[in-house]
Amino acid sequence: MESEPKGTQDQVHRSLADSIREGFEGNTFGDVMVVGGGISGVQASLDLAASGFKVYLVDKAPAIGGHMAQLDKTFPTNDCSI
Amino acid sequence: MTLVRKPRYILEDQCTGCTTCVEYCPVVYPDPFNQEISTNKAIHIYFAQAVPLITYIDESCLYLKEKKCGICEDVCENDAIDFNQTAEEVEVKVGAILLAPGFEPFDPKAGNHYGYGEMQNVVTSLDYERLMCATGPYEGEIRRASDKKHPQKIAWIQCVGSRQVNPPGGNSYCSAVCCTYTQKQVILTKDHNPDAECTVFHNDIRSHGKDFERFYQRAEELPGIRFIRSYVSIGKEIPESKNVTIRYATPDEGVKEEEFEMVVLSIGLNPPADAVRLAEELGIELNPHGFCEVNPKNPMETTKPGIFVSGAFQGPIDIPESVFSASGACSQCGELLDYRRGKLSRERIYPPERDVSGEEPRIGIFVCHCGANIGRIVDVPSVVEYAKTLPHVVYAQEQLFSCATNCAKEITDMTKEMGLNRVIIAACSPRTLGPLFQDTVREAGLNQYYLEMTNIREHCSWVHTMEKEDATEKARDLIRMSVARAAHLEPLQEIDLSVNPAALVVGAGVAGMTCALSIANQGHEVHLVERDHDLGGKARSIYQTLEGLDVQAYLRDLVHKVYQNPLIHVYTDATITDADGYVGNFATRVVSERGTTEIRHGATVLAVGADVYEPSEYLYGEDDRVMTLLQLEEQINRGSEKVTDAQGLVMIQCVGCRNEERNYCSRICCSESVKNALALKKINPEMDIYILYRDMRTYGFDEDYYREAADNGVKFIRYEPQDEPVVEAGESEEGRPVLKITTPDYILGKKVEIDADIVALAAALIPSAGSREVSQLFRVPLNPDGFFQEAHVKLRPVEFATDGVYLCGLAHYPKLLRETIEQAYGAASRVLTLLSHDAITASGSICEVDENVCIGCGQCVSTCAYGAVELHKTRQGKKAIVNPVLCKGDGLCTTKCPTRAIQLKHFTDDEIWAQIDAAVETAQIPSKI
Structure with missing residues (x-):
């Protein structure tokens, strides 16, 4: 079997990568889904949005906040945790 | 990914959160948010400050069950109820997933632990949080279920569902947060009722977090507080009083049974309830405890590329760790998806600003009901009428929710229509919604500094719920004052500052290098400055982690990556001589092996590490058989026979900390001792190993290794600071020269004498020698112990109050390698939130x-x-x-x-x-x- 010239193979690779990238262009693969809207999920969503990403924040409860919202106050300043 | 959006039966755009429907709803149902201690309605807002602040209908609704009722539909003035909503499938395409599903509180009902569910006055710590809370079941009054009385004598039982192998039903790991949250609850209980008597039954007190030790002392020193180290069992419920007795034992008094009016179970953290399903759906693995299986080199990585994890799903962790692991995971999402950054966001364009400098003040006032928050206390219509009579006021109206999109538009429209040049919004605190309303007036072509907010919620309706007339009078006064101020307001200009996209990282240990790499992998230049000749910091003297990670191999790889990365410039043998500038535009002068360089950078990360205390105790420095844990680890790895052939080896914990001079816990030493003990037992199973400790603090999953060490015959003996062990050179019975250690044994009730060939001291981690100088150069504070002080202990753990300056690693506080790695990624993420913008305002x-x-x-x-x-x-x-x-x-x-x-x-x-x-x-x- 005749082996293809190297250049062609490179082109094949490049066009494959390009086509994947092009496929992403009109799409939303730059987005991030955050599962859970407790303190960790909320902080993550804020960081991601502030650094230029679109975020889908998903939570099973009807409001975000998680368990931290249930806490009365928090260590060490005894600030309200909301 | 396909998501199922559960029906809320509410049109989100139309519900204003006025809660009229809640009043009329006939279904009374235990409120899950208040731990089912109080009731709520089938239609309700999840909790008082919920986001979004709108109602939802739960499964207890009569209409949903039997097609009966429907009252809410009739009373809703905004037609926001929609019973025809069904579950909706939403498909999203994402480049990365971050799992932060948290934890499930341990349920003591399941294994019938301590009478929970049977005795009315036994509650969990989460129940107790709700009892203390102003929005809780009794509006912040701590009452017990049986007679609604305020309990005076309250007991806490620690480790419920944690550190428990027998009987089964609990978790073997330590939940890591319960000791400190209990101390917080004790302090708050004393705030509620200074006469309360609080008793905490505990095992080891694990105050391993930053400032935890002082907090423990604060709780312990309060009057009427007892901390009793004892295992306990519930005795009985007294039929008449419904009080509960607890049986416990003390060394002095033996077994006792004591009566309490309320018992709080300090429950631990279980994996999230749907962890197994989530893992199956996403194809990730769980660890043997049911939490997320993570990469030991990178605890934010799951077993599947592109799926990251943060927060308590990693294992039981506290709020600051949940926050910086979240940021850390974001930095890794950023590394993955950098090429898409900013492509999906949109820029906001405002109309041109109207010059009103020559005009007389024309003030418009919008008075907000905030649903029922203000409207139920303050007579809003009368306030509006009054406002119209004030000087310069040309317009006033009421609004149900000024912050709702339609109301904000109304403000913009009326401002334009009436030619207003000052806008007053009488609603909540400007801290929360000031920026939003500044936006609203800008949309109307006004300078945003022509906005004035009158706080008639926090400053009025919320604090005068019982005095409606006086509250209305006060609202009038506050608005009159705002009008007077508004007439003097001037337009101000905000400055756009360019941001230099490069970062400076000070310190090239694991923290600094990890942070530098993550920033560089997102396309930013990094200047990495190290005081030493070599990179690696403290990790250079660690060989293995407790989980078995080969630290030296990991470090070699990390250093290699740093030098390979074309965007990272390394400066070794470096001293910083000058630091100037401000967020986005710093200039730092560095003298290094490259000569003198002036580095210009937009962000600064301080990762200067920590030092190890050089003991003056226990013959250290006088007898070469006494060494620090790090020296012991080095000798184990070198195969030194002096160590591996020892017949007896004693480790002493808390050397140089948890004392007056250094009033903090070095966090990592208990795990380090257990690690070395296990390694030695593997090499020489015959060796007698003793660990003399004050409280074993193998928090989280490390508890399993503590148990393994005990199972392997390592002996743990507790001592108290007033009765420290004594180390002397002597001879064994056979005449072998040994070190003789005398220490109290509280279980045997007498002093014991141990012969050892080697004594290893768990020497404290102390602030790095250069940290004071660095703190002065970069104008950031140190805490009383000399570690760097972050902006907010819980919510801003990796940044300083000074904008553009961040922190990670041991410089913040002693921590394990995996925690350092997380924090380093966390700092990188915070840096990126700054550097990914061309300008800041x-x-x-x-x-x-x-x-x-x-x-x-x-x-x-x-x-x-x-x-x-x-x-x-x-x-x-x-x-x-x-x-x-x-x-x-x-x-x-x-x-x-x-x-x-x-x-x-x-x-x-x-x-x-x-x-x-x-x-x-x-x-x-x-x-x-």
Whole structure:
């Protein structure tokens, strides 16, 4: 079997990568889904949005906040945790 | 990914959260948010400050069950109820997934632990949080279920569902947060009721977090507080009083049974309830405890590329770790998806600003009901009528929710239509919604500093719930004062500052290198500065982690990656001689093996690490058989026979910390001792190993290794600080030269003598020698122990109050390698939130000096915490000048200035005096005050 010239193979690779990238262009693969809207999920969503990403924040409860919202106050300043 | 959006049965755009429907709903149902202690309605808002602040209908609804009722539909004025909603499938395409599903509180009902569910006055710690909370079942009054009385005598039982192998039903790991949250609950209980008697039954007290040790002491020193180290069992419920007895044992008094009015179970953290399903759906693995299986080199990585994890799903962790692991995971999402950054966001364009400087004030007032929050207490319509009578007011109206999109648009529209040039919104605190309403007035073509907010919620309706008439009167007063101030408001300009996209990282240990790599992998240049000749920091003297990670191999790989990365510039043998500038535009002078370099950078990360305490105790430095844990680890790895052939080896914990001089816990030493003990037992199973400890603090999953060590015959003996072990050179019975260790054994009730060939000291981690200098150069604070002080212990753990300066690693506080790695990624993420923007906006509300009045006394200079004011020479002598970028607008300087030369814009003396003068009519002021 005749082996293809190297250049062609490179082109094949490049066009494959390009086509994947092009496929992403009109799409939303730059987005991030955050599962859970407790303190960790909320902080993550804020960081991601502030650094230029679109975020889908998903939570099973009807409001975000998680368990931290249930806490009365928090260590060490005894600030309200909301 | 396909998501299922559960029906809310509410049209989110139309519900205003007025809660009329809740009033009329006939279904009374235990409220899950209040731990089912109190009730709620089938239609309700999840909790008082919920986001979104709108109602939802749960499964207890009569209409949903039997097609009966439907009252809410009739009473809703906004037609927001929609019973036809069904579950909706939403498909999203994402480049990365971050799992932060948290934890499930341990359920003591399941294994019938301590009578929970059977005895009314036994509650969990989460129940107790709700009982203490102002929005809780009894509006912040701690009452017990049986008779609704305030309990006086309360007991806490620690480790419920944690550190438990027998009987089954609990978790073998330590939940890591319960000791400190219990101390918090004790302190808050004493705030509620100074006469309360609180008793905490505990195992080891695990105060391993930053400032935890002092917090423990604060709780312990309160009057009427007892901390009793004992296993306990529930005795009985007394039929008449419903009090509960607890059986416990103390060394002095033996077994006792004592009666308490309420018992709080300090429950631990279980994996999230749907962890198994989530793992199956996403194809990730769980660890044997049911939490997420993570990469030991990178605890934010799951077993599947592109799926990251943060928060308590990693294992039981506290809030700050949940926050920085979240940021850390974001930085890794950023590395993956950098090429898409910013492509999906949209820029906001405002209409041109109208010049109103020549106009008389035309004030418009919008008074918000905030649903029922304000409207139920304050008579809003009468306040609106009153507002119309005030000078310069040309328009006033009420709104149900000023912050709702339609209401905000109404404000914009009316501002344009009525030609308003000042807008007052009487609603909540400007801290929450100020920025939103500034936006609203900008949309109307007004400078945003023409907005004035009157806080008639936090300052009025919320604190005067019982005095409706007086609250209405106060709302009128507050609005009159705002009107007086608004007439003086001036337009201010905000400055756009360019951001230099490069970062400076100070310290090239694991923290600094990990942070530098993550920033560089997102396309930013990094200058990495190291004091030593070699990179690696403290990790150079660690060989293995408790989980078995080969630290030296990991470190070699990390150093290699740093040197390979074309965007990272490494400076070794470096000293920082000068640091200047401000967020986005720093200039730092570094003298290194490259010569003198002036580095310009937009962000700074301090990762200067920590040092190890050099003990003066226990013959250290006098007898070469006494060494630190790090030296022991080095000898184990070198295969030193002196260590591996030892017949007896004693480790002493808490050397150089948890004392008066260093009142903190070094966090990692208990795990380190267990690690070395296990390694030695593997090499020489015959070796007698003793660990003399005060509290074993193998928090989280490390508890399993503690148990393994005990199972392998490592002996753990507790000592107390007033009765420390004594180490002396001596001879064994066979005449072998040994070190003789005398220590109390509280279980045997006498002193024991141990012969050892080696004594290893768990020497404290102490702040790095250079940290004070670094803190002064970069103008960031240290805490009382000398570690760097973050902006907020819980919510901003990897940044300083000074904008653009971040922190990670041991410089923050002692921590394990995996925690350092997380924090380093976390700091990188925070850096990226700054550096991924070309410019940042500085507030217009900053201080300004009138040079004609300034006498150059410099009081403002010494007052400013941000170094924003300087003296400069003019022809009229020295004058103060404000750097508008550094000024935070706190106005402290204005209180010190003897000639009122320095003014805080937007809060000038004229504005504030006008507001104060309007507070009380002159006629009402008594002639003598």
